[in-house]
Amino acid sequence: MSSEVKIPSLGESISSGVLAKWHVADGDTVKSGQALFELETDKITQEGVAEADGVISLKVAEGDEVKIGEVIAVIAEGAAAPAKDDSEDDAVAGSGDPGPDSAAKSTAVSPAVRRVAEETGIDPAGVEGTGKDGRVTKGDMLSAAKAAESAKSQKPASAPAPAAPKAEVKTQKSSSGEAKQTRKKMTPLRAKIADRLVQAQHQAAMLTTFNEVDMSGVMALRKKYQDAFVKKNGFKLGFMSFFTKAVVHALKEVPGVNAIIDGNEIVQNHYYDIGVAVSTDKGLMVPVVRDCDQLSLAGIESSIAEVAKRARDSKITLADLEGGVFTITNGGIFGSMLSTPILNAPQSAILGLHAINDRPIAVDGQVVIRPMMYLALSYDHRLVDGKEAVTFLVKVKQAIEDPARLLLDL
Incomplete structure (x- = not known):
């Protein structure tokens, strides 16, 4: 059973806002009444709380504009976050045959591995696992990301450079390397x-x-x-x-x-x-x-x-x-x-x-x-x-x- 976390109604004159801050991370265990997020509108800043116990799955990122009533997270009621272990906490949570089957890897990954995958765009199914029974760990994902970055930097000079993503915060540096200016979007x-x-x-x-x-x-x-x-x-x-x-x-x-x-x-x-x-x-x-x-x-x-x-x-x-x-x-x-x-x-x-x-x-x-x-x-x-x-x-x-x-x- 799951419970949806929605942006609450704050008054007739407010239709949207910016999710300024998450107080929890993806995959965390939350309790009913616990503060989950901070919503900033053009009039007030309001905290949102959990309405059920369970493991939360985040649907939007900090800084995203959200509408009143929009689902921003889902809480799996009765679930508990997986216990962390230094050697296996980031491994793929396989089921059935524990062999390094790529399909199994891609369908059940730990929150830490999933976060690295989202940040880097690397599919865990294509990464060779070094964990128990061939499971993919967070370290495996980071190594794959590093290898991918190294491969990009070794491309021929004639190859067109990829377009740089639009940064939320822009910094202009002086000759000494210190920031002279920092730009960020004005809050509502x-x-x-x-x-x-x-x-x-x-x-x-x-x-x-x-x-x-x-x-x-x-x-x-x-x-x-x-x-x-x-x-x-x-x-x-x-x-x-x-x-x-x-x-x-x-x-x-x-x-x-x-x-x-x-x-x-x-x-x-x-x-x-x-x-x-x-x-x-x-x-x-x-x-x-x-x-x-x-x-x-x-x-x-x-x-x-x-x-x-x-x-x-x-x-x-x-x-x-x-x-x-x-x-x-x-x-x-x-x-x-x-x-x-x-x-x-x-x-x-x-x-x-x-x-x-x-x-x-x-x-x-x-x-x-x-x-x-x-x-x-x-x-x-x-x-x-x-x-x-x-x-x-x-x-x-x-x-x-x-x-x-x-x-x-x-």
Whole structure:
């Protein structure tokens, strides 16, 4: 009995993807629930798991484009991978008469021999076996491949050279032999990110306004209650929950920022699902934290940590990325001092956070050193006027500099 491994449905808008990585090899024994492969689409990266125990036979290679519902492997249920032995693990698994019959060789080969055959194009049936009872081993296949390569290299110069296969990765080397350039195909997710960023700049009248915020109040609050917070919740209190709450407060005060343009209509949002940009190995993703107006600081911190982990572990879903009304991106964790974030369409604004640095500022006529952060609000000027954008950013600044405002809703 066998079980087919198919590409799962990931949503109506996704019809295909690239099989980015196999977590198992051809001929491996797999268990139900075991991660088998990593599928990368233009929106998310998703892992596929085994639905049965048995030996897996792979049907597609890494890097191949696959369709939703396509069979990419078959699991022979109840089977077990052959035990490996240094002298015979790569031999042909003959049946009946163990003699070196070529037909028997060609119909039953070990996974290792089959992989070499697929890679080199050499038929095991035409290879002289040196294993027990004349069975073909992996070493026999490699020797045959080496002999074939040697024969090719000794062809007369007049013979036409075979066409080189199209390489997935191209490398240009310097005179010292070191690689100067490496080319590889852009992944669907990276290509989609690039396309969306360019579209955002072309389709919106994007403008950025700046301000700076004194982080002393939030930092003092965190320091005072951090131990008690960790003891109660099991994780630390960060800065993102304060900024998320401050953004929700500012969206309520300046509702024009919490709207989008849809054709010739302005759609006003009355909910507060905030996107948080997360850097992953596959590219930037923006999972959404739902109902931030109803969550506590601990609830926001927990939700951000959860969706960020799923994004980095390639377990994020389309539902996690949809429906945000506003985005926060924090380049400060990488040391950025100042930037102009690009809109996350169709949203009308995005807040960029930056590094916290001690700087001299004037307070009550005195020069003091305070931990300061630059804030950047990029917005769609077609919908949001300059007065609204500046007011919004001031509201965020006030809430962060005096966190009590968040409790009193001032």
